[in-house]
Amino acid sequence: MHAAELLQFVIAGLKNGSIYALVALGFTIVYAATGIINFAQGEFYMLGGMVSVFVLGALKVPLAVAIAGGVALTVVVGALVERLALRPRRDAGQLTLIIITIGVSLLLRSVARHAFGANELSLPAFSPGPSVMFMGAAIERQALWVWAITAVSVVGLWLVYEKTSFGRAMKACSISHEAARLMGIDTARVVALAFALAAGLGAIAGAAVTPLTSTAFDVGARIGLKGFAAAILGGLGDFRAAVAGGLALGLVESLSVAYISSTYKDAIALVVLLAVLFLRPQGLFGRMAKEKV
């Protein structure tokens, strides 16, 4: 196994890893504001791709405009989901909200099948052209786009959360909605913005990955599972942890293909995840929630 080959495995791992990371970021945004896992995050990812393809086909507009349209529509869907399905039960237990997102994901999956058909759809690459060679290993241009989007997203989110009042309000909500309300924070608006942001990021991820993998009405479930695993591996609640978790998951998968077997790559990645959880129950970078007696 000489260097170029190993590098190719690492690049493959980082390519998948950055896709998982983007989905994990979507989970983390909603978790950070509400403490729940949004099972419809995979569907936001799917809608991003599907709607962009639809806009591109229907309106014959340039790719960038089509994707902007796809992302915008998914953001609207995200806000609607929060407003109609989640806000009425805002004070119910976390479990009730999680099950509502499960219902939403089933609904969105089925509506997408009716609206866009059952077959897979594809998008042209953002910047067509041959792969970029890097020390003997090839990187698709679209993969570079996905990495760029991941980097911009994590830096952007970090800035929003650390430097803006909206970010502080989001953090306050994640600690305690009651306390945040007492501080005059309109928690409903914060949660709505969180869902819109998560939907937008999911849609961007979906649109950026569709040229690589094409998309279909049912891609949400598998990619949602990978994103959730990545968010947990990194440690819930922290953006940098989500990206680290995603990249780590991608690398473990590609290295297990390289050194062990491709048949069991998913099983090996899950065993690694379970081992990490056993040693660090709060994920690689999460903080242990100390239960004060």
Place this chain on the structure above:
Amino acid sequence: MHRAWKDMAAMAAAGALSITMVLSGCASPANQAATGGSAKPAVAPVKIGAILSLTGSYAGLGAPEKRAIELEVKRINDAGGVGGAPIEVVVEDDATDAQKAVAAATKLIEKDRVVAIIGATGTGGTMAIRNEASRAGVPIVSMAGGSVITDTFDANTFQTPWPNRVVVAFTLKYLKANGITRIALLSDSSGYGKDGHDVTVKQAAAAGVAIVADETFNPGDTDMTAQLTKIKAAGPQAVWLWNAGKEAATAAKNLRQIDPSATIRLVGAPGNGRMEFITGAGDAAEGFTFAAGKILLPATYGAGTEEYKVATSFVDRFKTAYGVAPDIFAGHAYDALTIVAEALKKAGPGADGAKLRTAIEGTKGLIGIGGTFTYSPTDHNGLSEKDLVVYRVSKGTWELAK
């Protein structure tokens, strides 16, 4: 704590109520039937069941199958039906799940009194309904390609797609003829992928073709570069891809990425005979080689022959009705319905399951879309290598490979 008892009591009352409500009305449930064709004829229609995967992961296969069936029911009924009686196909969705397939089969047999069942779309669904159907003596004509359907023989079950043992043998001959003797396998973990992989491994050595690498992936995976890198290191002349889903296009692009000059040929299977593969893979589809039936290029039936007329008439009607050309799955559905219809003509519309089964088994030289069907008590697949041709993708469409 024994409040749980109270909940249970109140719930029990409600439960009993709902059961009786369902019971009282279950005498005459009308259900969706694809009759089409002329107004309610005097003669009662012959009911044929169809179990398709309209939802779930095989939705992409079930949809064209349903379209083909609706189109053909109309044609058969317009041409006088079977022995004077019109046919009615009752469609049930198994959502790509064995449990729902069994329930659908029971409903079709018990409620709709169907004489035969077309389906299921997937190998799992087909295997699940065999018990139920053979117990009731209702013959099954499956559109799923799994070899197990006819390898573990069941007198009551027939198959319309080309069996993998025929496809693999035919493709291996082509590869050997073109000097390709070192191949790698890249198969997915679904029924289609595993079945193709196992048959290829069984036949490759005998055909003088060596398997130098054997990698797998899961449906829904976003990238197969790692597997293809390992494959490339083994230096194969070709990679044989076993996957009928959207991942095939991704694999083609991944391979082109690490083998820009296309020194390694990409070989596929009938499941890749879909336009979505070409649009998804883009120029990475160039040179993609796979064996499939002649439907993809009707000219391959031989202009002017009976097969050609049947194929082009189906393609034209399908295009006018749905705006797109039929894919191989639509072809499998067409064949299944035609086989059952022709058997009904021979056995007579009033034939019971056993007589119909024997009539189906007696199908000789029936010209369909997948090929010319000849069943026998030992061969419930009816197709052979002469119903296959090797295609090669060039400039965005299929071309007969040299």
Place this chain on the structure above:
Amino acid sequence: MSLLSVHGLTRRFGGLVALDGVSFDVHEGEIKAVIGPNGAGKSTLFNCISGFDAPTCGHVVFAGVAVAGMKPHAVVRAGMARTFQNTQLFDEMTGLDNVLAGMHAVTHTGMLAASLRLPGALREERRSREEARRLLRLVGLGDAADSQAGDLPHGLRRLLEIARALASRPRLVLLDEPAAGLNTAETRELADVLYRVRDGGVTVVVVEHDMGLVMEVSDGIVVLDRGCKIAEGPPRLVQKDRAVIEAYLGEEPSDDV
């Protein structure tokens, strides 16, 4: 011989020393109070004794058994029950069921016996219910049996937690600020409950800020300040002890902290 003997108990959280070599004894049938300003280490002491926290070093011997480091549920089985500063009741369960849950250590119906409703299990269930009702009456919550713990006002929640602690038929019960948030009438009632508990043969160790209650009910008092025991003895003596007054009122210019 003392029922509970704490010797040289120390607990460090990194640099902070929460408990520094605390030693004292509690005798059978006594009501022992542990007092001290906030942050003196009272709750840490309780946690180390009851197994919710492991001491850095030192011994805790209860009825001849070394319990330091034992798991909390094992400490309860050894005969030492406790309540919490922030009540840890089962809010979704009724008062009766809370106390019934408290009897877990002294009952033994397993899942198999319960699922088959064996006679032994049903008999134990009946007996447990009677005893639970008796305990509720003991603390004055006779009519709160069917109301949900979560709906009870604060004062009753405290009493319910005491009843639950008594349900495991302990020889000693640790009460962590039972009077916190109670009005004078409720505190008066709490004192009666403490007497009834003690008269029932259960030794009581109580952490409390309400000096009136402490002085009235306790046989002996241990005073903690900044993790150290600065005084121990009967209420009359401790009340006049210079170090105690200084710790509480801080009149003398103490060394610069």
Place this chain on the structure above:
Amino acid sequence: MRGRDSYIAWALVAAAAVAVLALPLLTSDRYLLKVFTFVGLNAIVVTGLALLFGYAGQISLGHAAFFGIGAYASGFVTTKLGWPFLAGLALAVGLSAVGGLLLALPSLRLKGHYLAMATLGFSEIASILFVEAKPITGGNDGLSGIPYAAVGALRFSTPQANYWLVWGVAIAAVLAVSGIVSSRPGRAMAALHGSELGASACGIDPASVKTGAFTVSAGLAGLAGCLYAHVLGFVAPSSFALDTSIVLVAMLVVGGSRSLAGPVAAAALLTLVPFADSILPGLSPATVAFLQEWKGDISGVVIIAVMLFAPGGIAGVVRALRGRFGGPGRPTRAGAVSAGPASVAEEEGSAV
């Protein structure tokens, strides 16, 4: 309060049990019986999960794997090794219970979403093994030719017999679990759910309670899996994947916590929705076509609707109704506004 009320409760439950068992006598519609047999199978799994999740508060997204382990264990030994049905049943329940024991390990350290992921991970690994262990499970081609259940001379080969077998076991499971729930072990689980600290202070060992809850619920899922294999005669990996686990959890939350009747009713509701188009009486073909086309949406809408309008789930609604029509029912805390303004002290009291 025990006297009059509990006799009425017993009477109604007995009546329901009789009604359910009488169904095969009232109809010979094999299809309806098969669909309601599937409801029974899900009811068995959901009863176990209600104990684990509704009472002990431990979330598991992996119970479809135990359903699969039970089905494959019994399916394999009875089909390939010629074991009698009861031996296969014992193996299925035993293996699943051991699996539950293993799955309890992470639950000792993990909580909430992290535990959900650990159980999800276990289920995904099981799904991979179901596909890859072809010699035993038949891989994607599935395991076919599984014999009908048979106890001694009695062979359960007709839908009626299978219906009675499954619902007999389901009713026994509900009675057994309700025995557990209304006595010491069940209280220990509910206590653990209420407050792990408070439970430890009652002498309850969290580890053994969690392990017990996981083992029993996994065993019941394995039991249901075994019956499923013998009723269907065929088993394929697709029935034990992630979607099944998620729907099981949805049934639980839609059913409501700390209740058995709620989750069992929700199991019936969510199992029957996909079959609505063919079991509801007197539907016009257009309605049937609509139902068939929009089946996926309907399940999603049903879940959302119940959660929006009945946060306590079906059990919450029943308790609220019972509360209003006499009887000592108490609306659950989550749904009801507690009597009088909650004093700040009380709010402070619960903030650990």
